[in-house]
Amino acid sequence: MVNKKKSVNEKLSEALEVEYEEEEKASSIVKREDNLPISQDRLDGDLQKDYGQVRNNLKDLISTGRDAIDGILNVAIESDAPRAYEVASQMIKTVSEMNKDLIDLHQRMNSIRKEDIEVTNTTNNSIYVGSTSDLQDLINQSRSAKKALQNYDDILEVDAEIIDDQ
DSSP states (O other): OOOOOOOOHHHHHHHHOOOOOOOOOOOOOOOOTTOOOOOHHHHHHHHHHHHHHHHHHHHHHHHHHHHHHHHHHHHHHHHHOOHHHHHHHHHHHHHHHHHHHHHHHHHHHHHHHHHTTTTTTOOOOOOOOOHHHHHHHHHHHHHHHHHHHHHHHHHHHHHHHHHHHH
């Protein structure tokens, strides 16, 4: 007696007395035959095309919503039914949200364009003219401070010797 676990689909088909046929899952990965990367120009073109399509769809929905609001308000006025007014207010809210979605779409496109522009790199080359000792003094301030103290002490010793000789 083998105790095999049945899948949910097998249990359902047994309970409903129907034959379960397992379908092959379609691959969600889209492979290009030439395995070449998609160009930036093509992506920009697709982005513009999708933007235009979404923008047109939103404008059509807003226009249809306005027409529906006019019809619903006429029904509400003629029937004086509270439910008709409720439906009209919901429709007005939906149309106003679609208007906000249209503005958000513009803002998203502007941010995508700004990201594309900000990708440019700037390289600034600086040239230092001087000795390596001076450069190390600039980089390592503690070294230059010790060196300055040492020079000061040397000057004091020379001045003390001059005074002693006189």
